[in-house]
Amino acid sequence: MAKKSLCAWQDLALGAAILAPGSAAKLKTGDWRTLIPRLDEDKCIKCGMCELYCPEFCISEGKDGFFRPNFAYCKGCGICANECPKQAIAMVMEEK
Amino acid sequence: MLKKRVGIEVSLAVAEAVKQARAQVVSAYPITPQTHIVEELSTYVANGELDAEFIPVESEHSAMSAAVGAAAAGARVYTATSSQGLALMHEILFIASAQRLPIVMTVANRSLSGPISIWNDHSDIMAERDIGWVQLFVEDGQEATELTIAAFKIAEDHRVLLPVAVNMDGFILTHMIEPVIFPAQATVDKFLPPYKPALKLDPAKPVTMGPVGVPEVYLEAKKQCEQALLDSKAVVAEVLAEAGKTFERKYNLIETNGKKKAKTLFVTMGSLGESVWSAVEGLNEDGEDVGQVRIRLWRPFPVQEFKKACKGAKRLIVIDRAMSPGSVCGPVAQELKTIFYKDKDAPEIVNVIAGLGGRDVPVADFKEMYRLAKKGKLAKTYTLWGVDSNA
Amino acid sequence: MLRDITIDYEKITAKNTPKECMISSGHRACQGCGEILAMGMVTKAAGKDIIVANATGCMEIVTSPFPQTAWKLPWLHVAFENAGAVGSGIEAAIKVLHRQGKIKKKPHVICFAGDGATADIGLQSLSGAMERGHDMLYVCLDNEAYMNTGIQRSSSTPWGASTTTSPAGKQSKGQNTQKKNLPMIMAAHGIPYVATASPAFHLDLMNKVRKALAVDGPAYMHIYAPCPTGWGLAGSKSVEISRLAVNTKVFPLYEVIGGRFVISRKPAKPQPVLDYLKLQRRFRHLGEKDVAEIQLAVDGAWDYLEKLAKATAKEEK
Numbered sequence: 001m002a003k004k005s006l007c008a009w010q011d012l013a014l015g016a017a018i019l020a021p022g023s024a025a026k027l028k029t030g031d032w033r034t035l036i037p038r039l040d041e042d043k044c045i046k047c048g049m050c051e052l053y054c055p056e057f058c059i060s061e062g063k064d065g066f067f068r069p070n071f072a073y074c075k076g077c078g079i080c081a082n083e084c085p086k087q088a089i090a091m092v093m094e095e096k
Numbered sequence: 097m098l099k100k101r102v103g104i105e106v107s108l109a110v111a112e113a114v115k116q117a118r119a120q121v122v123s124a125y126p127i128t129p130q131t132h133i134v135e136e137l138s139t140y141v142a143n144g145e146l147d148a149e150f151i152p153v154e155s156e157h158s159a160m161s162a163a164v165g166a167a168a169a170g171a172r173v174y175t176a177t178s179s180q181g182l183a184l185m186h187e188i189l190f191i192a193s194a195q196r197l198p199i200v201m202t203v204a205n206r207s208l209s210g211p212i213s214i215w216n217d218h219s220d221i222m223a224e225r226d227i228g229w230v231q232l233f234v235e236d237g238q239e240a241t242e243l244t245i246a247a248f249k250i251a252e253d254h255r256v257l258l259p260v261a262v263n264m265d266g267f268i269l270t271h272m273i274e275p276v277i278f279p280a281q282a283t284v285d286k287f288l289p290p291y292k293p294a295l296k297l298d299p300a301k302p303v304t305m306g307p308v309g310v311p312e313v314y315l316e317a318k319k320q321c322e323q324a325l326l327d328s329k330a331v332v333a334e335v336l337a338e339a340g341k342t343f344e345r346k347y348n349l350i351e352t353n354g355k356k357k358a359k360t361l362f363v364t365m366g367s368l369g370e371s372v373w374s375a376v377e378g379l380n381e382d383g384e385d386v387g388q389v390r391i392r393l394w395r396p397f398p399v400q401e402f403k404k405a406c407k408g409a410k411r412l413i414v415i416d417r418a419m420s421p422g423s424v425c426g427p428v429a430q431e432l433k434t435i436f437y438k439d440k441d442a443p444e445i446v447n448v449i450a451g452l453g454g455r456d457v458p459v460a461d462f463k464e465m466y467r468l469a470k471k472g473k474l475a476k477t478y479t480l481w482g483v484d485s486n487a
Numbered sequence: 488m489l490r491d492i493t494i495d496y497e498k499i500t501a502k503n504t505p506k507e508c509m510i511s512s513g514h515r516a517c518q519g520c521g522e523i524l525a526m527g528m529v530t531k532a533a534g535k536d537i538i539v540a541n542a543t544g545c546m547e548i549v550t551s552p553f554p555q556t557a558w559k560l561p562w563l564h565v566a567f568e569n570a571g572a573v574g575s576g577i578e579a580a581i582k583v584l585h586r587q588g589k590i591k592k593k594p595h596v597i598c599f600a601g602d603g604a605t606a607d608i609g610l611q612s613l614s615g616a617m618e619r620g621h622d623m624l625y626v627c628l629d630n631e632a633y634m635n636t637g638i639q640r641s642s643s644t645p646w647g648a649s650t651t652t653s654p655a656g657k658q659s660k661g662q663n664t665q666k667k668n669l670p671m672i673m674a675a676h677g678i679p680y681v682a683t684a685s686p687a688f689h690l691d692l693m694n695k696v697r698k699a700l701a702v703d704g705p706a707y708m709h710i711y712a713p714c715p716t717g718w719g720l721a722g723s724k725s726v727e728i729s730r731l732a733v734n735t736k737v738f739p740l741y742e743v744i745g746g747r748f749v750i751s752r753k754p755a756k757p758q759p760v761l762d763y764l765k766l767q768r769r770f771r772h773l774g775e776k777d778v779a780e781i782q783l784a785v786d787g788a789w790d791y792l793e794k795l796a797k798a799t800a801k802e803e804k
Contacts, residue, residue, distance in 0.1 A: 006554055009316035009323070014257065014295045015195040016317040016553065018304040022511035024550065024557035029513055052689055053726045055516060055524040057508040073512035077519035077715075078723030091723070120583045123576060147587065149579035154615030158572035161565055161612065165540060165576025168563050171584060173576075191565055290589075297538045297561035297577065299594045306564035307551035 025073075029056065033076025036094040041066060043088035050080035050089065099277045099344075106237040107270045109278075110176075110202055111136035113244035115146045116284040119174040119200075120291075123151040123162035127181040128214045129266035130204040134176055156181035160188040160199075167197035168305055170296035172248060175199065178266055179206035179213075179220045186224065192259045193228030194321055195305055198251030198291070199259040202244065205366065205417075206266040207453045215454020216266045218366065218417035222427045228321050230260040230328050231395035233365045237274030240264050242343045243336075245284055250335045252291050256328040258321070263394070265367040267454065277344050287342045329396050336392075349398040350405045354387030355380050360469065361406060361443075362462065363414045365391040365428060368451055372415065375462035386466055391428070399435050409443045413469050415462075416449045416478070425478040447478035455482055489799055490745030492679050496701035499693045505531045514557040515549040519722020521713030521729060522546060522628045525686040526599060529626055529710070530560065532693035533597060533700060538577055539563065542570035542600035542609060545635040545714075546628060561594075568608035571616035571625060574598040578621045595700050596623035601712075602643035603633040606667045617676040617705045624699045624706045627669060630714035638717040642667040645737075646784070647777055648769045650717075655772035665784070673707040674743040680706040681743040682751075686713075687729035691740060691751055698742075711738045719768020728766055735763040736789045741796070748795040760785050 013019050037050075044066055051059040051067045058073040059080065069080070081089040104112075111133050114122070122141070124134040140146035149166075153159045159175050167173045177185065182203055192199055207213035208220050221231065230250060234240045240262070247260040264270060279287075295303060309317055333349055340346035354361075354376040362372045369390045376388045389405045389412075406412065416426025423430060429447035436442035446469050451457045461481065468474050468485075479485055499505065509530035516523040526546055530537070539562045541547045547564045550557040565573045574596050584590045598616075600609055605627040613625060632650045633639040640653040644662045649655040653662040673681045680702040684692035692710065699706035711732055715722040732738035735758045740751035760782045764770040773781075 004312060005316060006310075006312040007316065009319040012313070012316055012320050013303075015197075015305060016307065016309060016313060016320070017195075017295055018307050018551070018554060018556040020556070021302045021304070021559040022557065024513035024515075024552070024555040025511045026555055027513040027515070029515070032518065051506075052504070053524065053686075055520050055527070055725070056512050056514075057510065057527055058512045070512065075518040077725075078721070079519055079524075079726055082723040083726050120587070121576065121579045123579070147583070149583045151575055151579050151619065153572060153575070154611060154618070158569060158575070158612045158615055161569035161572035162576030162579065164565050165563065165573035165578075166580035167576075169538065169577045169580035169584070170589070171580035173580075187566060188569070195565075297563055299536050299538065299561055302559055302561045304551055304556035304558050304562045306562075307553045307556060308548055310553050313553045 028072045030072045030074050033074060033094060035076040035078060035091040036071070037069060037074065037076070037080050037089045038092050039066065039068065040088045040090070043086045045086055047085060049083050049085060053079050053083050055079065101275045101277050103273050104237070104276050105132060105271060105273050106240050106264070107132035108136050109237050109241045109276045110244050111140065112278060113241045114174050115140050116279070116281055117245045117248045117288055118172065119148055120171040121149045121151065121166040121173045122175065123153050123159045123166065123173070124175050125153050125156045125159045125177070125181060127156070127178050129206060129270045130176045130178045130202065132270065133202060156184040157188060160185040160192065163199045164188060164192050164195065164197055167199050168195065168297050170293045172291040173199045176202040176204065178204040179208055182220045182224065183208060189224060189227040189229065194317065196257040196321070196324065197259055198257055200244070200247045200251055201259065201261050203261050203263045204266040204270045205263050213453040216268050217452045217454065219419070221261065221263050222418040222420070225395065225427065228258065228325055229395065230256070230258055230325065230332065231263065232260065232392060233263045233394055235367050235369055235390065236269070237272065237276045238344060240269065241276050241278065242339055242345060243347070245288060246335050246339045249288050250328065250332055253331050254294055256324060256331050257294060258324055258328060263366065269367045279343055283342060287338065325396050329393065329398055332393055347392065349393040350401045351390040351392060352387060352405045355385055356387065357408045358385050358387035359409060360386045360411045360413065360466065361409045362386070362388045363391065363412050363428065363432065364388065365394060366417060368415060368417065368457065371457060371459050372462050374459045375466070378459070379463060379466055384466065397431055397435070402435065406443060411444045411446060411469060413465055414445055414447045416447060417451055419449055419452065429478060446474045448474065448481050449478055450481040457481065489747055491801065492702065492745040494698045494701050496697040499532060499690055499697065501690065507531060509535065509559045510550060511557045511559060513555070515552055516545070517716050517722065519715045519725045521686055521725035522630050523549065524725065525628055525692070525710045525712050528686055528689055528692050529597070529696050532696035533595065535560065536592065536594045538594050538596050540570050540574040540577055540596065540598045542604035543567040544601040544604055546599055546601070548635055567604055569612045570598040570600040570604060570609060571612035574623045574625065575616045575619065575621045578623045598623065598625040600627055601634070602627060602629040602631060603641040606643045606669055607641050614676065617673060617678050617707065620704050622704055624708065626708045626710060628710050628712040630712040630717060632717055634714050634717045643669065647773050647781060649772060650769070660777060661772065670707070670709045670743070674746070677746065678705040678707060679703065679745055683709045683738065683740055685711040685729045685733050685738060685740060687726050688733065688740060688752065695742065720766060724766060728763070731758065731763045734758050735760050736785050737763050739789060739792055741792060747799040747801065748792065750792060750796050
């Protein structure tokens, strides 16, 4: 018989509460995308607007000062590319 | 030393009990016949006699919603309602138990509309049988006082962590002036220590309460709550026993009175039981073989205890205070027919639905019910007393 | 009565913009969701000492799919119409627990709810909460329809928008009523702080959150939240449309502080509403006359706002 339950009822937290904050990060929503943002470092002025406007909250500043998405989560929405003041980001078909 | 007995309106006694229980948040909306309880609590807060936040919410739905929020944040919470107010809270009642929140609520039982009726019966709480709450029925003022305090102890026990409804008959109990002996505050404090939440909303330990119950977990979540409700019976018995030692009265889940091992038993729940008690006493004086079983714990239904109380009985006259339209009999009778299903010595169950919408049922009527039942003249399904009878 | 309220808060600038979002990646929102972007910005500004009461809706669903949660804050979801009441209860509990020495600090309470949960089914509990003066912030994330259940109209759906229950058709131009003005309704409750915000103007939004939390008593924020799925908008344009909404004056940015209306941003060269409408499929059935009517309404509303700002401004002595 196929397993249809997530856990035994005795193992559920009180009131089916979820005790691990931010555990949604286990789901790699990067699987959702068709387009992927590609950064042209020559055009990038490291302003950080892409980080600010990313609805996945997955863009962060690297040690080199460039802002890059965590591709495990990037859904390829294209907001970063649309908002970049220098058009330094292009949305391209992802090669899988 | 003689304990001080005061004559007090039972609503006000309940308010005093909530004050003694040191409720921290009271969120309530007025509705007849519960109003005196919340008015008194509001006065206590205004005078600094009760250190609590009184939230005068704008509806009963919000009263229960605010109660849920406050309990989730870790406070001891109380509310009270009746009838339409209880019905308006309906959606949230299920959530309160699902989220395992120890809210205590007095239900001043009042008839559900329509037609609109402010008078007493149990139709309001009978529409809430499946909410997953612990549900008690009290009969008199002393009991209302002591069991309101006990309700917090039951609710907050870590083996339970479920909301508790204390049902008391609207007007016929809430507005009666009865003699009550209040325990000393120190006694209550010893009986009921401060609430220690097992889980609460706290930035230091962020939890998510009320997530989406996907099909792979909903069943298990319901099982957890159901098991907690079933397990609560033992805790209720324990707390009632301790209340019996601490306060004035001894309390059982099921009470009996009248002739021992009687062949016929009246079954009652709530204050009408007192009228039945008088009838039974009178009938016993006439030599009739009749007794009475009074249900104190309605949910979870104490099956073993009830059967024990009925041992040897051949007939139960079940007094229901609500209809269950379209079903075969009233709600309490349904419950009892089910628990005795296929039992070898199951008693005959005769159902009388009486006192709907506050219709008076004098003691003499119960004696009449007994006589009719003895002659086999009460319907096999149920008798709607006052319509299906000559009462 | 107009009051002068001084708000002490730590201002956010481009140089010190908080980066920590209290909603994790991995949430299940649609690609390009403007609502979760806005909500994330609120949490960045608000910090960690927060308890959230969330109404049923997109945000609740996409952030709490059992067994995972995207929330890094304590979070409670109860039902659809009662975020205001639930928040009130949390606030009251915090108050008494703190007063009784059971908790050391009082966290702030933030309610998140959509336009359906706020303007329609939840208006009563919001109104009650605001009237009772609870010290909390209620944030309405407005994507202008019941999006989670499949794009049905709410009373916050703008005139002429096509939704599944106000569809454009041979005998219909879509929503045939005007958008309910929630910020004005909240201002009429006399609460100390009301503000509108758009995620395209993130500093404005975040500072308003700080002000709302700093103020003593109830605060209300109405945040424009684009829904690519429901509006027929490219997901990449959520921030662009949030900017256009402000620059066309369709969604004015303003505050009401102690009853005084303060316009946050006056577009220097306001763009025509057509620029805003044409990006969204929900408006594509509208003709020239309809667009002209919308322009008239937008200009009229802006004019009204300017009059209110002038009428309630502090008198120069």
